[in-house]
Amino acid sequence: MAIKKIAVGGISTECSTYSPLYQNESDFESLQGQDLLDLINFPFDDYGIETYPIFFNKSVPGGPIERQYFAQIKDQFISEINALGKLDGILLLMHGAIYVEGIEDPEGEWIGAVRDIVGEDCIISISYDLHGQMTDKIIKNIDAFAAFKTAPHIDVKETYQRSALMLTQSIIENYRPYVVWSRIPILVSGEMSSTFVEPCKSIYQELDQYNQQNHILDCNLLVGYVWADTKRATASSVVTCTNPNSGSKVCEKIAKSYWNNRHNLKFDITYGNIEDALDWAKGDFSIIADSGDNPTAGGVGDRADILKAVLNKKLKNVLFAGIASKSAYDSIKVSNTFTIGGTFGGGGPSLKLKADSVYFKNKCAVVNISGSVIIISKLRRPFHYLQDFIDLNVNLKNYKILVVKSGYLSPELQSLSAPSYMALTNGSVNQDLIKLINNNRMKKIFPFQDFKDYTPKVSDGENLVNQ
Numbered sequence: 001m002a003i004k005k006i007a008v009g010g011i012s013t014e015c016s017t018y019s020p021l022y023q024n025e026s027d028f029e030s031l032q033g034q035d036l037l038d039l040i041n042f043p044f045d046d047y048g049i050e051t052y053p054i055f056f057n058k059s060v061p062g063g064p065i066e067r068q069y070f071a072q073i074k075d076q077f078i079s080e081i082n083a084l085g086k087l088d089g090i091l092l093l094m095h096g097a098i099y100v101e102g103i104e105d106p107e108g109e110w111i112g113a114v115r116d117i118v119g120e121d122c123i124i125s126i127s128y129d130l131h132g133q134m135t136d137k138i139i140k141n142i143d144a145f146a147a148f149k150t151a152p153h154i155d156v157k158e159t160y161q162r163s164a165l166m167l168t169q170s171i172i173e174n175y176r177p178y179v180v181w182s183r184i185p186i187l188v189s190g191e192m193s194s195t196f197v198e199p200c201k202s203i204y205q206e207l208d209q210y211n212q213q214n215h216i217l218d219c220n221l222l223v224g225y226v227w228a229d230t231k232r233a234t235a236s237s238v239v240t241c242t243n244p245n246s247g248s249k250v251c252e253k254i255a256k257s258y259w260n261n262r263h264n265l266k267f268d269i270t271y272g273n274i275e276d277a278l279d280w281a282k283g284d285f286s287i288i289a290d291s292g293d294n295p296t297a298g299g300v301g302d303r304a305d306i307l308k309a310v311l312n313k314k315l316k317n318v319l320f321a322g323i324a325s326k327s328a329y330d331s332i333k334v335s336n337t338f339t340i341g342g343t344f345g346g347g348g349p350s351l352k353l354k355a356d357s358v359y360f361k362n363k364c365a366v367v368n369i370s371g372s373v374i375i376i377s378k379l380r381r382p383f384h385y386l387q388d389f390i391d392l393n394v395n396l397k398n399y400k401i402l403v404v405k406s407g408y409l410s411p412e413l414q415s416l417s418a419p420s421y422m423a424l425t426n427g428s429v430n431q432d433l434i435k436l437i438n439n440n441r442m443k444k445i446f447p448f449q450d451f452k453d454y455t456p457k458v459s460d461g462e463n464l465v466n467q
């Protein structure tokens with residue numbers, strides 16, 4: 001028997017259509033060769049399947065991907081697949097919330113181009129972020145699908161494993177799964193749909209129960225990505241199955257369950273405007289999330305709105321982790337004055353400041369100013385791990401308030417059990433959804449429009465399955 005051959009690779013990012021900060025090659029980290037094969041303990045070797053790494057390009061979420069870069073990187077991906085000759089399968093690691101101006105469905109184009117080059121016999125299995133969007137074009141071209149089931153995401157590797165296992169099994173046991181999906185006209189932020197609190201906690205637990213049913217391989221609920229003012233942006237249920245009728249029934253149930261709970265999708269954290277947040281943080285150590293500028297959701301990461309308010313109020317012992325600004329970082333290297341905020345085009349105040357003292361570590365300037373500390377990072381990045389602070393010799397115990405650019409807090413910051421507040425700040429990922437501009441989004445979508453009539457329509461990418 002001929003040795004089976006598969007390839008692994010993909011592209012993953014989240015693009016706020018409200019961000020002016022375009023992404024190109026310099027924003028992406030590329031995992032290749034052995035590093036890509038070592039990403040998880042892929043099951044392929046155990047079955048004697050030869051695995052060929054292509055590349056897996058990932059970036060911190062941001063604005064739209066530059067059109068030319070997207071075309072170039074997609075062409076490169078396709079030509080590397082082409083060079084591998086006949087493949088039995090391919091595992092695509094995707095996110096699902098890419099935006100490229102003028103391209104309605106970037107993942108659909110990418111996956112469609114892969115299908116064109118590998119041919120109809122090759123099994124295509126994909127993994128996705130639950131904040132990704134689905135389309136008929138994607139479903140039509142894939143054979144298996146698995147998305148994260150936790151947000152904040154703590155099951156990334158397990159998800160890669162799920163899609164890798166479905167690929168392996170279908171190749172080894174020689175069958176072809178189906179993927180069916182239904183649009184769900186709901187679009188909320190991840191902060192309103194955390195899988196660790198209700199209603200999503202129970203809805204996601206139901207997915208595991210559906211997975212036990214006959215002919216069902218992998219059930220998913222995609223919350224979608226709310227900061228995409230695009231036609232395809234919506235939630236969806238997606239089911240990989242061995243029988244489309246069985247898959248369709250479960251797909252409908254997931255869609256209805258999410259729909260019926262739409263009015264319960266709420267923030268599970270105290271929230272309000274910046275003034276209220278600073279008034280609230282009067283006691284011991286507490287955390288304020290600057291949610292509209294969260295870079296892990298697509299915020300530009302340099303807004304100084306909260307910094308301005310803290311300086312105006314003359315508050316002390318506040319730690320800002322962090323504010324991204326290459327220009328401020330470079331200028332403070334040569335003098336103690338710098339300008340921060342508003343340089344990425346994403347709005348907000350631009351402050352001219354003078355540092356009392358500063359030190360540099362890990363591409364960051366740790367700046368003392370009026371009794372508070374600003375971590376100015378040379379690159380856009382989150383501060384979600386406790387190690388991020390240790391690496392910079394910053395002791396959180398020395399501060400009254402930690403301001404992070406985040407929506408819901410990362411699991412490690414949550415582990416501090418500090419009182420926390422989500423400031424509904426302006427920015428490319430504004431959590432005050434009703435303020436978002438809707439030029440292109442499909443109507444009707446909850447909560448932008450409130451309506452009662454919805455019946456799931458399950459599709460296999462070409463035809464409706466449940467009619």
Ligand SMILES: [Zn+2]
Binds near residue numbers: 129130131153
């Ligand atoms: Zn996500």
